[in-house]
Amino acid sequence: MTIKVxxxxxxxKTPTVIITGASSGIGKAQAVAFLNHGAxxxxxxxAPISIEHQNILKITADISQKAEVDKLFEIVxxxxxxxxxxxxxxxILDEFKNIENTDIELWDKVINTNVRSMFLIxxxxxxxxxxxxxxxxxxxxxxAGLTTAGGGIAYxxxxxxxxxxxxxxxxxYQGKNIRINGIAPGAIRTKMTEPDFAQEAELARWVxxxxxxxxxxxxxxxxxxxxFLASDQADYMHGTILxxxxxxxxxx
Numbered sequence: 438m439t440i441k442v443x444x445x446x447x448x449x450k451t452p453t454v455i456i457t458g459a460s461s462g463i464g465k466a467q468a469v470a471f472l473n474h475g476a477x478x479x480x481x482x483x484a485p486i487s488i489e490h491q492n493i494l495k496i497t498a499d500i501s502q503k504a505e506v507d508k509l510f511e512i513v514x515x516x517x518x519x520x521x522x523x524x525x526x527x528x529i530l531d532e533f534k535n536i537e538n539t540d541i542e543l544w545d546k547v548i549n550t551n552v553r554s555m556f557l558i559x560x561x562x563x564x565x566x567x568x569x570x571x572x573x574x575x576x577x578x579x580x581a582g583l584t585t586a587g588g589g590i591a592y593x594x595x596x597x598x599x600x601x602x603x604x605x606x607x608x609x610y611q612g613k614n615i616r617i618n619g620i621a622p623g624a625i626r627t628k629m630t631e632p633d634f635a636q637e638a639e640l641a642r643w644v645x646x647x648x649x650x651x652x653x654x655x656x657x658x659x660x661x662x663x664x665f666l667a668s669d670q671a672d673y674m675h676g677t678i679l680x681x682x683x684x685x686x687x688x689x
Contacts, residue, residue: 452471452476452477452667453476453477453517453520453521454478454667455513457554457555459526460483460486462627462629463627463660467660470660470663471522472488479493479494479517481498481527481558482498485497494516500557501550506554506557513565519569520562521573521667523559523574524577525554525574528579529547531592532589532632533588533589533592534589534591538589543591547591551599556602559606566615571614571615571672572616573615573671574603574618575663576602577599577622578596578603579621579622580623580686582599582600583621583680583686584686599619603618603678616675617675618677621680622682623680624654624683625653626656641653647685648683648684649684650683650684652683654681654683659681666679
């Protein structure tokens with residue numbers, strides 16, 4: 438199936454896409470996918486971004502800090518009158534630590550990265566998204582936001598918050614020219630999950646064996662689903678969380 442990136446307003450112009458957490462993993466794959474489909478992509482991360490393309494703007498920032506979000510908004514707003522797609526993808530894990538092994542520093546780091554940054558970026562760019570005839574927000578959740586044991590206490594709480602944020606935001610902007618949805622991936626092989634493949638990859642093999650389709654997913658697969666949510670074909674979807682977990686959650 439051929440998916441046309443962007444929505445109706447992008448027919449006669451290059452869509453403008455913002456992606457957070459784009460230095461690696463899913464965020465990087467999303468950036469490459471949108472670039473390959475003709476978008477202009479604004480990529481944001483604390484880490485260096487290696488993607489090279491004529492239609493890319495790289496911004497280094499800690500988006501959990503309001504002052505830095507305000508500054509990057511000024512940079513973007515000077516160059517673009519509207520934003521067509523916002524992908525809130527930045528996130529970190531918590532090493533599956535339970536509450537007894539989670540100190541306040543780890544808790545704050547996970548919540549700030551996974552939730553606070555999403556709030557700050559979305560709040561900042563909503564005005565530019567609403568200026569587009571039809572726009573998209575795509576939030577990266579996780580199956581950890583749908584069940585338990587998908588991470589430690591901090592990560593699980595953060596991803597439940599992402600899902601709640603996505604649904605409430607969709608409710609608040611019902612009837613507007615914006616569609617807000619989320620993706621809940623399962624086991625995706627990224628830089629963030631590299632530790633699972635350490636020590637003879639015992640954890641990685643266990644996850645693979647426990648996944649009904651018996652493999653890990655690649656970041657490009659999540660990027661392809663993102664393209665769908667950004668397309669005209671997803672115009673009737675709003676406040677939806679799409680699970681992409683190889684069947685993991687059917688086990689209950």
